[in-house]
Amino acid sequence: MTALLQHPGYDEERLKGVAEKLPCREVQAGMLLSLMGQPHQYSYPSIFIYGHRASGKSHVMHVLMKELELSHATVSCVECVSIALLFEQVLLSFFGCDAASLLPRSPSLSDFVRVYRQQCSQSPAKQTRYIVMEKAELLRDTDASLLSALLRLQELVEDNVTVILLSEIAWDKFRPNTGCFEPLLLHFPDYSKSELQQILSQNVHPSYSAGFYSAYINILLGVFYSVCRDLRELRHLAALNFSKFCEPLAEGKVKETDTHKLWKHIEPHLKKAMQTVYLREVSSLQWEQMQQMEEEEAGALRGLSAHTHVELPYYSKFLLIAAYLASYNPARTDKRFFLKHHGKIRKTNFLKKNEKTSNHLLGPKPFPLDRLLAIFYSVVDSRVAPTASIFSQISSLVTLQLLAQVSHDDQLDAPKYKCAVSLDFICAIARTVNFDIVKYLYDFL
Amino acid sequence: MLKLTCFPTFSHFAVDSHIIMSKRKARDAHLPVGECIKQVQQILRERFCERRLPDRLEGVEAQYKHLLELLRRTAIHGESNSVLIVGPRGAGKTTLLQCVLRDLQKEEKVQKNLLQVHLNGLLQTDDRIALKEITRQLHLENVVGDKVFGSFAENLAFLLEALKKGNRSSSCPVLFVLDEFDLFAHHKNQTLLYNLFDVSQSAQAPIAVVGVTCRLDVLELLEKRVKSRFSHRQIHLLSSLNFTQYLERVWTQLSLPDSFPDKKFAQEWNAGVKTLCEDKSVEEVLQRHFNSSKDFRSLHMLLMLCLSRVSVAKPTIKPADLLEASRMCFADTTANMLHGLSILELCLVIAMKHLNDVYEGEPFNLQMVHNEFKKFLHRKSNSMYNFEQPVVMKAFEHLQQLELIRPVDGSSAKVQREYQLMRLTLDHSQIMEALQKYPQCPTDIKQWAMSAFG
Numbered sequence: 001m002t003a004l005l006q007h008p009g010y011d012e013e014r015l016k017g018v019a020e021k022l023p024c025r026e027v028q029a030g031m032l033l034s035l036m037g038q039p040h041q042y043s044y045p046s047i048f049i050y051g052h053r054a055s056g057k058s059h060v061m062h063v064l065m066k067e068l069e070l071s072h073a074t075v076s077c078v079e080c081v082s083i084a085l086l087f088e089q090v091l092l093s094f095f096g097c098d099a100a101s102l103l104p105r106s107p108s109l110s111d112f113v114r115v116y117r118q119q120c121s122q123s124p125a126k127q128t129r130y131i132v133m134e135k136a137e138l139l140r141d142t143d144a145s146l147l148s149a150l151l152r153l154q155e156l157v158e159d160n161v162t163v164i165l166l167s168e169i170a171w172d173k174f175r176p177n178t179g180c181f182e183p184l185l186l187h188f189p190d191y192s193k194s195e196l197q198q199i200l201s202q203n204v205h206p207s208y209s210a211g212f213y214s215a216y217i218n219i220l221l222g223v224f225y226s227v228c229r230d231l232r233e234l235r236h237l238a239a240l241n242f243s244k245f246c247e248p249l250a251e252g253k254v255k256e257t258d259t260h261k262l263w264k265h266i267e268p269h270l271k272k273a274m275q276t277v278y279l280r281e282v283s284s285l286q287w288e289q290m291q292q293m294e295e296e297e298a299g300a301l302r303g304l305s306a307h308t309h310v311e312l313p314y315y316s317k318f319l320l321i322a323a324y325l326a327s328y329n330p331a332r333t334d335k336r337f338f339l340k341h342h343g344k345i346r347k348t349n350f351l352k353k354n355e356k357t358s359n360h361l362l363g364p365k366p367f368p369l370d371r372l373l374a375i376f377y378s379v380v381d382s383r384v385a386p387t388a389s390i391f392s393q394i395s396s397l398v399t400l401q402l403l404a405q406v407s408h409d410d411q412l413d414a415p416k417y418k419c420a421v422s423l424d425f426i427c428a429i430a431r432t433v434n435f436d437i438v439k440y441l442y443d444f445l
Numbered sequence: 446m447l448k449l450t451c452f453p454t455f456s457h458f459a460v461d462s463h464i465i466m467s468k469r470k471a472r473d474a475h476l477p478v479g480e481c482i483k484q485v486q487q488i489l490r491e492r493f494c495e496r497r498l499p500d501r502l503e504g505v506e507a508q509y510k511h512l513l514e515l516l517r518r519t520a521i522h523g524e525s526n527s528v529l530i531v532g533p534r535g536a537g538k539t540t541l542l543q544c545v546l547r548d549l550q551k552e553e554k555v556q557k558n559l560l561q562v563h564l565n566g567l568l569q570t571d572d573r574i575a576l577k578e579i580t581r582q583l584h585l586e587n588v589v590g591d592k593v594f595g596s597f598a599e600n601l602a603f604l605l606e607a608l609k610k611g612n613r614s615s616s617c618p619v620l621f622v623l624d625e626f627d628l629f630a631h632h633k634n635q636t637l638l639y640n641l642f643d644v645s646q647s648a649q650a651p652i653a654v655v656g657v658t659c660r661l662d663v664l665e666l667l668e669k670r671v672k673s674r675f676s677h678r679q680i681h682l683l684s685s686l687n688f689t690q691y692l693e694r695v696w697t698q699l700s701l702p703d704s705f706p707d708k709k710f711a712q713e714w715n716a717g718v719k720t721l722c723e724d725k726s727v728e729e730v731l732q733r734h735f736n737s738s739k740d741f742r743s744l745h746m747l748l749m750l751c752l753s754r755v756s757v758a759k760p761t762i763k764p765a766d767l768l769e770a771s772r773m774c775f776a777d778t779t780a781n782m783l784h785g786l787s788i789l790e791l792c793l794v795i796a797m798k799h800l801n802d803v804y805e806g807e808p809f810n811l812q813m814v815h816n817e818f819k820k821f822l823h824r825k826s827n828s829m830y831n832f833e834q835p836v837v838m839k840a841f842e843h844l845q846q847l848e849l850i851r852p853v854d855g856s857s858a859k860v861q862r863e864y865q866l867m868r869l870t871l872d873h874s875q876i877m878e879a880l881q882k883y884p885q886c887p888t889d890i891k892q893w894a895m896s897a898f899g
């Protein structure tokens with residue numbers, strides 16, 4: 001805490017307020033303040049802050065800027081779809097809307113710097129101005145010189161201005177080929193488990209004791225910490241599952257202090273939440289509803305992703321099966337699988353020397369249409385529809401993204417396809433038409 | 446007649462506040478420590494943030510003379526010329542030019558005579574924008590009005606002609622400065638460069654073109670017709686500094702000027718800096734920096750980090766400060782990011798490392814990585830990390846977002862996500878180091894990472 005309180009030039013009361021709002025980030029905030037220096041002094045032209053998602057980068061900047069009332073412009077590179085928007089926001093924040101309106105219609109960097117300098121000579125900075133760029137990695141995708149120019153904006157506009165870039169990608173991946181003004185690098189380390197515990201425990205529910213809530217957070221972290229350290233996500237999960245945790249308490253079955261019983265009650269729920277909420281397969285609202293009607297249909301919980309809802313016509317299912325087989329079996333094994341009287345051939349007979357990797361690791365291979373049709377006719381036996389309707393079904397499978405068309409420039413007239421569904425999915429489809437697909441897959445022979 | 450004001454080159458360099466201050470105060474004023482530290486911060490920050498021209502240039506006397514002479518000939522005798530200043534980033538190219546211009550401006554003959562146009566490749570990203578900026582800086586917007594020109598050359602000629610008007614028989618010499626010169630070579634047809642060099646060579650009007658660039662191969666970027674019009678004068682700023690000189694530079698960069706208001710404090714500070722530079726551990730650290738870069742900019746960054754640790758409670762720079770600052774400069778940013786991965790993500794990285802070893806750097810896809818990971822779990826009969834495919838997929842995507850893995854070029858968007866070919870952007874040693882630092886890394890995972898085969 002003391003690191004934060006000794007910064008001459010800033011109001012002490014306000015610094016205290018900052019310290020309170022930034023648990024576990026005192027060191028970083030203190031470091032930043034000492035780099036920024038007193039408000040009227042020059043601050044380093046550009047500072048690059050990097051760290052994992054939700055490591056408090058935006059939060060710290062926001063609290064510092066707001067609490068200490070520093071002159072700043074915060075720009076999110078996601079929202080600024082055009083650089084015009086970016087320039088406008090900066091000028092607006094520093095010099096008011098008149099300044100922003102001085103920009104021509106599609107402004108260049110040159111225009112921006114010209115307007116900035118002109119405004120700045122009219123109202124010179126008495127204090128350092130800050131431009132905070134969120135999600136700075138997106139700057140790389142725009143005009144190549146934008147990033148380089150921002151890094152040395154202080155030199156270009158001749159003003160006491162500092163550009164602070166926030167990103168979750170390391171600086172090494174930003175540096176342009178011919179180099180640039182190197183920013184100061186500041187790392188925000190990920191929160192440790194105990195720090196997460198401390199921060200999350202602050203959101204204690206008013207009608208429960210701090211110890212009880214903290215025990216809950218402890219259990220939550222036990223389940224999720226190995227896959228997810230994102231504070232924002234964890235906070236969301238914590239809020240979502242707390243009422244379930246309190247259930248036995250409300251029913252009077254256990255006491256607040258009986259952590260073990262509470263753990264036993266909540267753990268399976270949290271595990272289930274990992275499958276669904278964490279993966280965003282269901283929305284938080286759905287999850288809450290599902291928890292209510294829980295026992296009745298436990299089975300319907302899983303896999304609510306779009307794929308499971310696809311209802312395919314009978315032949316399309318076989319087409320897809322045929323496509324899957326064509327994608328994952330080597331063409332030379334087709335005879336073995338689909339010729340009626342092939343005699344007994346073992347896998348070793350067509351195992352090539354270097355063929356160790358299974359096709360299910362490498363992914364689907366493209367196949368020509370005639371091969372697909374040959375396999376299709378042999379798996380579907382008897383009742384076959386006219387070929388014309390088969391073609392239209394193929395194209396609708398492509399539209400549904402279950403088949404992917406691979407275009408080869410050299411063979412314009414002979415399109416190739418790939419099957420784009422997973423093994424689980426195709427097995428489920430095959431089951432509905434009573435086709436044992438695994439028997440026909442080379443990898444599982 | 447046109448009123449020609451020169452481009453305000455130096456307005457940005459902060460007012461010499463401490464000097465004014467010293468004149469106001471008595472000779473041997475004693476200031477409270479708080480005030481002294483404030484002054485120290487102010488002066489040194491201006492220096493390290495590169496907002497102030499140095500009073501004296503170090504180690505570039507020859508280049509300074511050369512450039513000064515060249516520009517003086519243009520300013521006074523109206524000789525046209527072109528020159529390139531070439532040197533690594535932060536070596537002092539811009540500073541050299543600015544100092545020459547500052548000193549040139551002191552000569553009375555030059556003051557009224559020389560016009561300046563400053564362009565920067567980062568800002569004037571095409572020749573249309575550049576021309577607009579030239580017009581503006583020459584204050585000719587009104588003269589041009591909404592005239593339409595047939596070509597760039599015509600337009601430029603008009604501008605230079607416009608400067609002639611009035612009672613002069615010959616036009617004012619104009620200095621064109623092109624910072625980040627190499628970027629202008631990427632403009633369509635190199636029209637601006639061609640025309641400027643053409644004017645400078647054919648003596649249509651007295652102009653000097655000064656290009657500033659960090660690319661040593663800059664001439665190869667020029668088209669033949671452009672290159673042939675360039676004078677081929679180059680001023681190189683390649684530092685031949687040795688370590689003793691480097692140490693001296695550290696000392697001068699950190700020391701306070703004589704004009705510091707509190708003489709006694711300044712003396713003590715400067716003595717403190719001297720002792721700092723003589724410290725063995727400091728010397729070792731500086732040697733490392735010297736070996737990686739000798740330019741001013743990276744030294745300034747190091748010293749800025751030291752300066753930020755100076756406060757009223759600790760009014761000197763201690764060796765520990767420099768060590769800490771150096772640690773920050775040399776921090777491996779990628780390793781820092783690896784530290785924050787979840788254990789699942791870390792396991793995937795290890796699996797990728799093994800795949801890289803086995804298949805000698807061939808790209809891989811998620812299925813292969815997951816399979817490798819499952820093999821490990823199977824061997825250890827470890828069920829703790831048995832995650833479902835979608836959870837693994839999410840972790841994999843996070844790695845991609847962090848750019849720790851990168852899709853192979855040309856592997857099209859049509860491929861299912863789990864089969865998209867990827868490459869690891871980390872090397873072996875980075876992974877191993879990250880593992881050592883990883884908080885509470887399970888031993889079997891460490892062993893798995895270290896084993897020769899997946």
Ligand SMILES: Nc1ncnc2c1ncn2[C@@H]1O[C@H](COP(=O)(O)OP(=O)(O)OP(=O)(O)O)[C@@H](O)[C@H]1O
Pocket residue numbers: 180181492494495496497498499501502503504505532533534535536537538539540541658659741742
């Ligand atoms: N000869 C010198 N003596 C003292 N200080 C110098 C000298 N040359 C440069 N410096 C200092 O080094 C810093 C960087 O110099 P400058 O900005 O001129 O580099 P540059 O070569 O233009 O870099 P870039 O290629 O990035 O534009 C400046 O702060 C300047 O004050």
Ligand SMILES: Nc1ncnc2c1ncn2[C@@H]1O[C@H](COP(=O)(O)OP(=O)(O)O)[C@@H](O)[C@H]1O
Pocket residue numbers: 021022023024025051052053054055056057058059060199231232
């Ligand atoms: N030290 C902290 N104390 C309290 N809340 C924090 C802390 N760090 C982050 N948060 C919260 O976590 C969320 C994510 O932080 P944010 O700063 O947006 O992360 P990012 O690093 O991705 O910018 C925010 O809602 C913020 O309020």
Ligand SMILES: [Mg+2]
Pocket residue numbers: 057058059134135166
């Ligand atoms: Mg953020």
Ligand SMILES: [Mg+2]
Pocket residue numbers: 538539540624
């Ligand atoms: Mg420069």
